[in-house]
Amino acid sequence: MALKKYKNLIKWSLYVALAVLLFCFQTAPTKLSVLSDIQFLIPVVIVVASFEKIVPSAVFALFCGLLWDYSVQRQFGYNALILMLVAVAASLVMKLYIMPMPLSVCSLVLIASLVHTILDFFFFFVLTGLSGAFSIFIRQSISAVIATSVFGIAVYFLIYLIYKISPIKAKFDID
Amino acid sequence: MKDFFKGKAFKAIICLFALVLGIIIYQAARGNYASLPEAVVGTVVTPIVNVSSKISNTVGGFFNMFLNAKDIEEENKKLKAEISELYKKSSDFEKYKSENEQLKKALEIKELRPDFEMQSAAVIGRDNEFNFYTFTVNKGSLNGIKVNNPVITNEGLVGIISHVAPTYSVVTTVLSPDVNIGIYNARTMSTGVVGGSADLAVNGNTKLKLLPRNTTLQKGDIIETSGDGGVYPEGIILGTIQTLKAENSGVSMYGVIKPVVDVTEVSDVVIIKKFSLKAETENTQEEEETLAE
Numbered sequence: 231m232a233l234k235k236y237k238n239l240i241k242w243s244l245y246v247a248l249a250v251l252l253f254c255f256q257t258a259p260t261k262l263s264v265l266s267d268i269q270f271l272i273p274v275v276i277v278v279a280s281f282e283k284i285v286p287s288a289v290f291a292l293f294c295g296l297l298w299d300y301s302v303q304r305q306f307g308y309n310a311l312i313l314m315l316v317a318v319a320a321s322l323v324m325k326l327y328i329m330p331m332p333l334s335v336c337s338l339v340l341i342a343s344l345v346h347t348i349l350d351f352f353f354f355f356v357l358t359g360l361s362g363a364f365s366i367f368i369r370q371s372i373s374a375v376i377a378t379s380v381f382g383i384a385v386y387f388l389i390y391l392i393y394k395i396s397p398i399k400a401k402f403d404i405d
Numbered sequence: 406m407k408d409f410f411k412g413k414a415f416k417a418i419i420c421l422f423a424l425v426l427g428i429i430i431y432q433a434a435r436g437n438y439a440s441l442p443e444a445v446v447g448t449v450v451t452p453i454v455n456v457s458s459k460i461s462n463t464v465g466g467f468f469n470m471f472l473n474a475k476d477i478e479e480e481n482k483k484l485k486a487e488i489s490e491l492y493k494k495s496s497d498f499e500k501y502k503s504e505n506e507q508l509k510k511a512l513e514i515k516e517l518r519p520d521f522e523m524q525s526a527a528v529i530g531r532d533n534e535f536n537f538y539t540f541t542v543n544k545g546s547l548n549g550i551k552v553n554n555p556v557i558t559n560e561g562l563v564g565i566i567s568h569v570a571p572t573y574s575v576v577t578t579v580l581s582p583d584v585n586i587g588i589y590n591a592r593t594m595s596t597g598v599v600g601g602s603a604d605l606a607v608n609g610n611t612k613l614k615l616l617p618r619n620t621t622l623q624k625g626d627i628i629e630t631s632g633d634g635g636v637y638p639e640g641i642i643l644g645t646i647q648t649l650k651a652e653n654s655g656v657s658m659y660g661v662i663k664p665v666v667d668v669t670e671v672s673d674v675v676i677i678k679k680f681s682l683k684a685e686t687e688n689t690q691e692e693e694e695t696l697a698e
Contacts, residue, residue: 250453257454257530257541258461284409285417292421296446301454301530301541306443307429314425318418326406354536360582360603369607 237396242286244392249274249294252385257301267374271298271313272346273339273382277389279317280330280338283398291317304354312349316342332386339382343375437552439545439570447545447570451529455543458529518638522679524548528672529573537581537606538668544676545572553636555677561642561665562586562630563674574676578668579643580606587633588613588643593621596631597660599643605661609669610647613660620658622646628662638680 252270271294279287295310302309320338328334351371355363409415432440439447526542544550546569554566556576565584568575577584582601589596595616602612613628626646632639644664651658 254454254457254461257532258457284414288418288421292425295425296442297450300443300446300450302532302536302539304536305429306432306440307425311422311425311429314418314421322406322409355603358582363603366603366607 234396241392241395242290244395245274245278245290245389246293248388248392249290249297253294253297253301256298267370267377268381269343269346269374269378270381271295272316272343272378273385274389275313275317276320276339276342276382277330277335277386279321280324280335281389281393281398282321284318284321284325287317287321288314309346312346316345332383335386336379336382339385340375340379343378347371347375437568439568444571448572451543451572454529454541455527458527518640518680520679520681521638521677524550524676524678526574526674526676528674537583537601537603538578539567539581540576540578540668540671542574542576542674542676543572545570545574547571549678550574550676551678555637555641555680556674557641557677558666558671558674561644562637563664563666563668563671565636566676576674579664580609580611580668586637586643587631588628589631589639590622590626590628592626595620595622596633599628599662609663609667611644611662611664613646613662616649616658616660618651618656618658620649622649622660624648628660638677 249271252274256268256270275287275291275294278290282290291313292310295313296307298309298313299306320342323338324330324334347367351363351367355366428440428442432443524544526544528540529543530541532539532541542556550566550569552566552569556563556565562579564576564578564581566574567577567583578601579586579599580601582603584600586599587596588599597613597616599611599613605612613622616622624646628643628646630637630639630641630643642665644662647661647663649658649660
């Protein structure tokens, strides 16, 4: 029992370390231009939610969202709320309807990234009435969504390796 | 699915949701200064991001040398052409220099701004979402930084502090529509307002708004801050006019401004914590004396 708790602690510590590392990539002032569009934290949240139980996934998503809020000029807590809700939804879908396979997880990452981008576009561009906002959405946001979902495949395998340290026995328990 | 809504997990999620909503409302009430949850997150995360930004600057610079070789070659050719043009202009330099010295003595223009109280800062993070290239610096309220402090480099204006936490601050750049800067052009003595535009910001440009149709400004004119409004000190170079276009309404014109500082590449900035409107005060005193006579 003690060994299981110890393995669980290591697993979640590695999840947190990976999230912090990818957050640093996301906000790095100088990086390769090919990486500048990727929203690194969304795949991490979705993949962890796909493998783990709902409440721990929600707390982890909350942590990732607060990290993201630190770096953006949005209302503090905005990304935390969205990532938490997206993680809960992803966890429910994976528990009840589909298996956590690379393609299904990648699809969920695509949907989550699209939802986040659309909400962003709506609240911070459409509602504020900025001219030229739609062209930015088409030129930059769509490419970011696609890049993020492709990156999700790499994150899937990375997190699957970490998950194997202490896998959940009853995958379909909701509590 | 119904079991989920009846179970403890759903109640836990609702509690978390309420907690985050509370944080959002609390932060909204605080305005542009960081609330306690944000300050805690920032204090823990800033040292990590500080280290990672230094690593990424080194690594990114190394890889960019290979990835951007073609761009570097083109820029090299362009710079060589500029240098040859500068050589041609250098013969007039001495003449303008002596004329400038005389004008400076006559108008008492100060070269340096001893009235500036400044704080240097390093860029430690950039907004990954398209938000007009907003970035985070590693100085905050503990260093005396306040909201609306102007941010500059030795080349010119970068932006303004829009959000302050104890150990870090967020800078909104001159490309953002949230920023309105009173400007001045020395050649035509025109004034105006510069504010960002989403479609121009994508190309790294900003907008000089509401110019009259008969404006005397032209491509290449240098735009600097006028000091009007008291937010930005006067005389800080903002950029140069790239082109002048008619607004959609046809009533006025606007100018596309290329900022002198590349806000996407800036790595070190200076935050002006305090500056005096000394020139304005002296002029006001002189006007009062003239009226009195």
